[in-house]
Each structure stands twice: as C-alpha cells, then as structure tokens.
Amino acid sequence: MEKLKLKIKSNLKLLALILINVILIIVSSFVSPFFFSMSNIRNLLVHASVLAIMAIPMTFILISGGLDLSIGSNIAFAGVIGVLVYQFTSNPLIGMVGCLAAGGLIGLINGVMVGYLKINAFMVTLAFLAIARGATLTITSGRTISVVNKTFNYLGQGSIFSIPVILILIFVLYIIFHYVLRHSILGRSIYAFGGNENAAIVAGIKTKLMTLYIYILSGIMAGLCSIFVVGRLSSVQPWAGLGVEFETIVAVVLGGISIAGGEGDLIESLIGVIMIAIILNILGLLPISPFYQYIAKASIMIGAVFIYGRLKRMQE
Amino acid sequence: MIQNINYDIKNKSVIKKEILKEGKKLKVVNINKSFPGVKALNNVSLEFKSGEIHALVGENGAGKSTLVKIIGGVYIKDNGEIYINDELVEITNPRIASNFGISIIHQDFSLIPELDIAQNIFLGMELTNFGGFKLNKKEMYKRSRDILESLNFNVDAKTTIYHLSVSEQQTIEIAKALIRDSWLFIMDEPTSALPEKEVKFLFNIIKNLAQKGATIIYISHHLEEVFEISDVVTILRDGSVVGTNETISLDQHKVANLMVGKDVNVMFSIKRRQKLGRVVLEVKELTKKGFFKNISFNVREGEVLGLSGLLGSGRSELCRGIYSLDKVDAGDIYLDGQKARFNSPLNAIKKGVLYSPSDRKKEGIIPLMPCDENLTIMSLYWISFLGWIKNKFQLNISKDIIKSLGIKASSVKQKVLNLSGGNQQKVSIGKCLTRMPKVLILDNPTRGIDVGAKEEIYKIIEKLAEEGVAIIIISPEIPELIGISDRILTFLNGKIINEYSYHEVDQAKILSDILIESE
Numbered sequence: 001m002e003k004l005k006l007k008i009k010s011n012l013k014l015l016a017l018i019l020i021n022v023i024l025i026i027v028s029s030f031v032s033p034f035f036f037s038m039s040n041i042r043n044l045l046v047h048a049s050v051l052a053i054m055a056i057p058m059t060f061i062l063i064s065g066g067l068d069l070s071i072g073s074n075i076a077f078a079g080v081i082g083v084l085v086y087q088f089t090s091n092p093l094i095g096m097v098g099c100l101a102a103g104g105l106i107g108l109i110n111g112v113m114v115g116y117l118k119i120n121a122f123m124v125t126l127a128f129l130a131i132a133r134g135a136t137l138t139i140t141s142g143r144t145i146s147v148v149n150k151t152f153n154y155l156g157q158g159s160i161f162s163i164p165v166i167l168i169l170i171f172v173l174y175i176i177f178h179y180v181l182r183h184s185i186l187g188r189s190i191y192a193f194g195g196n197e198n199a200a201i202v203a204g205i206k207t208k209l210m211t212l213y214i215y216i217l218s219g220i221m222a223g224l225c226s227i228f229v230v231g232r233l234s235s236v237q238p239w240a241g242l243g244v245e246f247e248t249i250v251a252v253v254l255g256g257i258s259i260a261g262g263e264g265d266l267i268e269s270l271i272g273v274i275m276i277a278i279i280l281n282i283l284g285l286l287p288i289s290p291f292y293q294y295i296a297k298a299s300i301m302i303g304a305v306f307i308y309g310r311l312k313r314m315q316e
Numbered sequence: 317m318i319q320n321i322n323y324d325i326k327n328k329s330v331i332k333k334e335i336l337k338e339g340k341k342l343k344v345v346n347i348n349k350s351f352p353g354v355k356a357l358n359n360v361s362l363e364f365k366s367g368e369i370h371a372l373v374g375e376n377g378a379g380k381s382t383l384v385k386i387i388g389g390v391y392i393k394d395n396g397e398i399y400i401n402d403e404l405v406e407i408t409n410p411r412i413a414s415n416f417g418i419s420i421i422h423q424d425f426s427l428i429p430e431l432d433i434a435q436n437i438f439l440g441m442e443l444t445n446f447g448g449f450k451l452n453k454k455e456m457y458k459r460s461r462d463i464l465e466s467l468n469f470n471v472d473a474k475t476t477i478y479h480l481s482v483s484e485q486q487t488i489e490i491a492k493a494l495i496r497d498s499w500l501f502i503m504d505e506p507t508s509a510l511p512e513k514e515v516k517f518l519f520n521i522i523k524n525l526a527q528k529g530a531t532i533i534y535i536s537h538h539l540e541e542v543f544e545i546s547d548v549v550t551i552l553r554d555g556s557v558v559g560t561n562e563t564i565s566l567d568q569h570k571v572a573n574l575m576v577g578k579d580v581n582v583m584f585s586i587k588r589r590q591k592l593g594r595v596v597l598e599v600k601e602l603t604k605k606g607f608f609k610n611i612s613f614n615v616r617e618g619e620v621l622g623l624s625g626l627l628g629s630g631r632s633e634l635c636r637g638i639y640s641l642d643k644v645d646a647g648d649i650y651l652d653g654q655k656a657r658f659n660s661p662l663n664a665i666k667k668g669v670l671y672s673p674s675d676r677k678k679e680g681i682i683p684l685m686p687c688d689e690n691l692t693i694m695s696l697y698w699i700s701f702l703g704w705i706k707n708k709f710q711l712n713i714s715k716d717i718i719k720s721l722g723i724k725a726s727s728v729k730q731k732v733l734n735l736s737g738g739n740q741q742k743v744s745i746g747k748c749l750t751r752m753p754k755v756l757i758l759d760n761p762t763r764g765i766d767v768g769a770k771e772e773i774y775k776i777i778e779k780l781a782e783e784g785v786a787i788i789i790i791s792p793e794i795p796e797l798i799g800i801s802d803r804i805l806t807f808l809n810g811k812i813i814n815e816y817s818y819h820e821v822d823q824a825k826i827l828s829d830i831l832i833e834s835e
Contacts, residue, residue, distance in 0.1 A: 191689070192689075195684045203693045203747065204662035204694055205693070
C-alpha cells in the first residue's frame with residue numbers, strides 16, 4: 001500500500017496528463033458526433049504519425065539540452081533525394097535507403113557542428129531549416145514530383161489486419177527507443193549531459209559522440225517520415241513537413257519535457273503527441289477556419305510551459 | 317549604546333567620510349521555527365550589538381542558516397519577537413528586511429559581471445539629473461569612490477566586476493549594502509570559495525566595518541576563522557542556543573565539543589600504515605604552460621599523498637591534467653611502471669585512475685538523476701553489455717556503495733538533488749568506488765560539509781588506503797591534510813616547493829611554503 005502510494009506520488013504528472021487526455025476524449029465526443037467514428041480515429045492517428053515519430057528524437061535532443069529545428073525541412077529534403085535515387089535506380093528499396101541517408105546526412109552535419117564545433121544548436125539547426133528547404137526547392141524547382149510505386153505507398157497507405165502499417169511501426173519504435181533512453185549507455189549519457197554537462201564530462205561520458213548520435217537519429221527519423229509522407233501522397237512536395245519542428249516541440253513540451261534538459265521520458269512525449277492530435281482533430285471537426293489551428297497550437301504551448309514552470313516552482 | 321561611529325577610537329581622529337549612518341543592535345527573543353518533521357529553532361534568544369562581530373557556529377542543521385534567514389525575511393518565524401534598538405519589528409519578507417537595513421551578503425553574487433563597480437553599487441537606484449532623463453554619473457562615481465575608500469579598498473570605481481577576485485566582489489556587495497543604509501551584515505560562509513590570501517583581505521574589510529559601528533553576523537564551518545575574526549561566539553545545537561561567550565574565553569576544542577555535544581578530535585588522524593606498497597603512479601616532468609611546470613612525484617599503494625597550495629598554485633590543474641580532463645603540454649605519466657597515455661577521462665577511468673572534483677554542484681553530481689544512476693555514471697562501460705546497462709548490476713552496486721559509505725537516502729531512486737550536502741559529497745566520491753580504483757584523486761573532498769560528515773569521509777579514505785588504493789588528496793585546510801596524509805607536497809606558483817612525510821610535518825612549515833615566495 002505504501003509502495004503504491006509512493007508510486008502514485010512519483011507519477012503524479014503522468015497520471016494528470018492521462019486524466020486530461022481522457023477528459024479531452026470525452027469532451028470531444030460531445031463536441032462532435034463524428035469523433036468516435038472509425039474513419040476519424042484512423043485519420044487522427046495517421047495524422048499524428050509524423051509527430052509521433054519526430055517526437056522520439058526531439059525528446060532525446062531536448063533532454064540533452066539541445067534543439068533541432070531542421071526536421072521539417074529535412075523531411076522534404078530527404079523525400080526529394082530518396083525519390084531521385086529511386087528514379088535513378090528504379091529500385092524503391094534503394095530509394096528508401098536514399099531517404100534515410102539524406103536525412104541522416106543533415107543530422108550528421110548538425111551533430112558535428114553542435115557536438116564537435118560547439119556551435120549553438122539553435123543557430124545550427126535554424127540554418128539547416130533554411131538550407132534543407134532551399135536545397136529542396138532548388139532541386140525540384142519548386143514543383144511536385146509524383147511517385148507511383150506500391151512499395152513506397154505501403155508505409156503510407158498499407159495496413160495489416162486493418163491496422164495501418166505506420167502505427168505498428170510507431171509502436172515498435174517507441175518500445176525500442178524507450179528502452180534505449182532508460183536502459184542504454186546512450187540514454188544515460190543523454191540524461192547526464194542534459195542534467196549537468198560538466199559532471200558528465202568529468203565522469204568520462206563521451207558527450208561529443210552522444211550529441212552526434214542523437215542528431216543523426218533525428219535526421220534518420222526525418223528520412224523515415226519522408227518515406228511515409230511520400231507514400232501517403234504518392235508524390236514528393238517541396239513544401240512537405242512545413243512547421244513539423246514547431247508541432248513536435250509543442251507536443252513534446254505539452255507532455256512535460258523541459259527545454260532546460262535533464263528530465264522527462266518518451267511516455268510523456270507520446271501522451272503529449274496524442275493530446276495535441278486530439279485537440280487539432282477536434283478543431284478540424286468544428287466548423288471554424290483551419291487557420292485558427294496555428295494560434296491554438298501556439299497558445300497551448302505557451303500555456304503548457306507556464307503551467308509546468310509554476311508546478312516546478314511549487315514543488316521546490 | 318549607540319557608538320559614535322564617526323569617531324575612530326584608535327586614531328583619535330574624526331573620519332572624514334561617514335559610511336554608516338548609525339549603528340544599531342538587533343535582538344531576537346524566543347524565536348521558534350518548525351519545518352515538516354523538524355524543529356529547526358527552539359526558543360532562540362540572542363543579541364547582536366553594534367560594532368560587534370558575532371559568530372554563529374554549529375553543525376549542519378543546527379539552525380544557523382534558519383536563524384539568519386528569519387532575520388533576513390527569507391523565512392517567517394512561527395513565533396517570537398525581533399527588536400531593532402528595543403523597538404519591536406515584523407520582518408515578513410526580504411524587502412522589508414532590507415528596508416530595515418538588514419542585508420545578507422550572498423555566496424552567489426547578485427553582481428552583474430559586465431558592469432563596473434559604481435554601476436553595480438547603484439544598480440536599481442541610479443542617481444539622475446534633469447528629472448530622471450540623465451544619469452548623474454559624476455555623483456555616483458564620487459560616492460562609490462568614497463565608500464570604497466572608507467572600506468580601505470583601493471580600486472578604481474570604473475573597474476568592471478569581471479576583473480575582480482571573489483573577495484573583492486564580496487566587498488562590492490558590502491559597499492552596495494552600505495549605500496542602501498544597511499547596518500546589519502549577515503555573512504553566511506563568506507570564505508568557502510576563497511583562497512587563503514583573499515580571506516585576509518575580506519577579514520580586514522569586515523573588521524574595519526565593525527569598527528565603524530556595523531553589526532555583523534558571521535557564519536562559518538572554519539573554527540580557525542571564527543577565532544580570528546569574531547568578538548563573540550554563539551554555539552547552536554539542534555536548534556537551541558548552547559551558549560554565547562566572548563571569543564577570547566574559548567578555544568577551538570571547547571567550541572567543537574559544544575557543537576556536537578560530545579568529545580571529538582578536532583584534528584582527525586588516520587591510522588598510518590607501516591609499510592607502503594609499490595609505486596602505482598609516477599609523474600615525470602609534467603608541464604602545462606601557465607599552470608604548472610616540471611612536476612615529478614609518485615604515489616604508492618596504500619599511500620595518502622596530500623597536495624597543499626593556494627587556489628591557482630597549480631595543484632588542482634595538475635590533478636585535472638593527470639586525469640586528462642585538461643590537456644598537458646609536456647611530461648609523462650607512468651602507471652604500474654608502464655608509460656600511460658590517458659587521452660580522455662574515460663580512458664583514465666578504465667585504467668583505474670579516478671577523480672572526484674572539488675566543486676560537487678558544478679562537476680560532481682547530476683542533481684536531477686537518482687542516486688543509483690549517479691553512482692554508476694563512471695562505470696557504465698563495465699556494468700553494460702553491448703551498450704545496454706544491466707539493471708541488476710546497477711542496483712546491487714548502488715546499494716553496496718550506499719551501505720558502505722553510509723549515504724542517507726530514502727531509496728536508490730531518490731534524486732541526488734534532495735540529499736544533504738554531506739551525502740551529495742559521498743555520492744560524488746562514491747561513484748569512483750564501484751570498483752576498487754588503483755589511484756583515487758580527491759579534490760577538496762570535505763568542502764562545505766559538517767564535522768560529522770567530514771569525519772565519515774576521513775574514515776572512507778582510511779579504509780581505501782588500507783585496501784591498497786593510492787590516494788592523492790587536495791585540501792585547503794592544512795590541519796585536515798596533516799591529519800590524513802602520509803606525505804604532503806607543497807605547491808606555489810605551479811612548482812613543488814617541498815615534500816614532508818607525516819612525522820616531520822607541521823603547519824607553520826607548510827604555510828610558509830605555500831604563502832611566501834622565495835627568489
């Protein structure tokens with residue numbers, strides 16, 4: 001009983017988040033009768049896929065005290081490169097590898113600049129937000145390239161036992177990376193570095209390599225998203241992934257990950273993703289202009305940061 | 317009661333510039349304060365007189381900090397009265413305290429490093445001309461100069477704070493308080509970050525201030541300092557006043573006994589081993605330009621080697637160089653007779669050379685992480701398999717260390733942030749002990765912790781030496797170093813001055829080595 005109490009106390013934030021989600025779902029079902037329709041839920045989940053995937057590396061990077069703003073542009077960049085590789089080789093699998101490699105390359109450059117050259121992460125990834133988008137627009141001359149290929153479409157449109165493939169993939173990714181974060185040397189290094197950079201260095205943590213790894217991971221995940229986006233739309237669009245970095249940060253922050261680093265985990269991030277997905281979905285179902293969504297997202301982020309900040313100060 | 321503070325008794329001459337409007341006395345009567353589960357102050361009654369340096373001593377948790385925080389308005393007392401010059405006052409927040417002229421001189425400074433002295437002194441209360449449109453710089457610099465002069469601090473008011481040493485910055489804090497009409501100065505461990513030279517400087521400032529009628533409350537762990545500076549000592553134990561006496565009527569032993577309530581050795585002395593083992597670590601001609609030059613020494617199995625020197629004498633930099641935290645320019649390190657090249661801390665750790673830094677908050681612990689993750693942070697390479705940490709290993713190792721070092725934590729999962737200073741220090745040392753190290757480098761392992769915790773750390777060092785670990789230890793407290801070292805090296809200006817074995821050492825020799833430059 002005592003143990004249970006302690007467990008509840010230490011997971012209070014998580015329980016509160018889950019409770020808010022449940023309330024949101026109940027409210028949503030009242031607001032719109034379509035909310036609980038199978039097609040809407042499917043739509044909601046698929047829509048949240050990119051966010052859910054990108055929330056993984058974003059969580060890692062924020063816990064380490066860094067930031068990656070380049071992911072949205074990188075999704076477009078990786079998609080274009082991958083599709084070009086596919087058109088050149090006519091092999092969709094090589095094309096997909098091209099997506100991952102192109103995304104990973106941007107991540108690698110980010111990682112080297114942040115980890116080894118010690119340039120501020122905000123500056124580096126802001127630059128690559130522009131560079132990756134610029135490269136994409138240059139290569140495509142701003143035009144959409146259509147891609148008709150079953151293999152490419154599989155990730156974006158296919159399903160197993162009527163469960164979208166992408167959701168199964170996300171499920172597996174979350175299990176793997178949850179364990180990476182909690183139980184691997186890499187994960188421990190991330191917490192240590194974000195919690196106290198100097199202490200991590202004194203303790204012999206390979207901080208530069210760790211930084212490199214997480215930015216590469218972020219790039220590869222952007223590549224994975226690009227495969228999914230290309231497959232879903234059967235085309236590659238030069239403006240794909242616009243604003244994904246913003247939405248991801250909103251979701252992760254909503255889950256309770258602190259920008260200051262050192263704390264948080266993937267479960268919190270996932271809850272944040274689901275929460276933001278439900279909110280955006282219900283806003284979509286309401287008869288209001290979709291442009292309000294931007295304002296809503298930003299307000300939610302500011303609200304979450306404010307409330308978590310207050311809670312933290314209260315605890316202290 | 318109020319002394320004529322414009323009149324310097326010694327010189328029989330009138331001081332030109334008054335720095336203190338008037339001296340006042342502060343009296344607290346029957347102050348009580350409880351925190352959940354702890355009675356922090358129990359009917360504390362004390363009087364702090366004008367012109368007096370009043371030291372508060374006691375172990376961690378004795379209530380010193382709680383008392384001054386109540387006086388400073390940081391905490392609110394449960395009951396009791398506070399009188400200023402026999403007038404009852406209510407101090408409910410720091411702002412009110414500062415309006416009454418009470419100031420706490422902080423350990424971490426509120427100064428802005430990029431601004432100069434006068435700008436900092438007048439920060440937030442700048443003098444202006446022309447109805448507030450123009451800063452009256454001339455007047456601000458003039459008044460700053462006056463106040464610095466009256467504090468006997470010879471420095472240009474246009475100097476940027478960035479260029480000042482820690483004790484000089486503390487002096488500026490005092491000047492800042494003076495211009496705000498403070499008469500009570502609370503100094504909580506002001507020397508904990510100071511090298512010995514600067515302590516002298518700060519003491520002169522404080523004494524001068526008291527002479528001019530200020531009331532000073534001085535908190536310190538260092539009994540030597542207390543005896544050097546204070547007029548009156550109050551000893552607190554478990555939230556109660558044990559006694560208030562004139563400093564001259566006491567000695568260090570008596571105070572220490574009163575603090576803990578039982579007899580203790582002020583100077584702990586560890587068991588010396590008769591025979592030391594073979595040489596484990598040998599350093600030859602190690603040089604880092606601007607920090608240390610041509611340093612050669614060795615350490616044996618089971619030996620405790622003490623390094624004594626002021627901050628900046630190169631002793632800490634040397635240790636960081638050996639551990640390869642910083643790069644060295646020249647020289648060799650031999651481990652077990654073989655030339656060793658540690659190219660990273662991890663490499664040093666793998667070869668059995670471990671280091672616990674002097675500033676635990678900055679480099680020693682990761683406050684948000686639980687105990688077990690902190691304790692195993694240096695050992696990840698061997699408690700893991702293919703990059704995955706074995707939880708059972710981590711749990712068992714952490715439990716072992718918590719038990720053997722006596723770390724008081726509610727569970728292995730408690731965040732280190734929530735531990736007391738002494739226990740945090742034990743975690744910082746404990747993470748070097750998941751495996752028996754060959755060489756253990758401890759930089760100032762007893763910094764800022766209470767007498768009881770210090771003694772426990774000495775015992776840990778003693779035990780490790782007995783088990784054959786070669787220990788290199790740095791400490792700014794010479795008696796402590798004498799008590800635990802088999803051999804002491806003295807450092808000055810990046811060079812080794814002398815070497816003493818424990819039976820030929822004495823404090824005076826060491827002091828003259830590390831303080832006095834010879835040609």
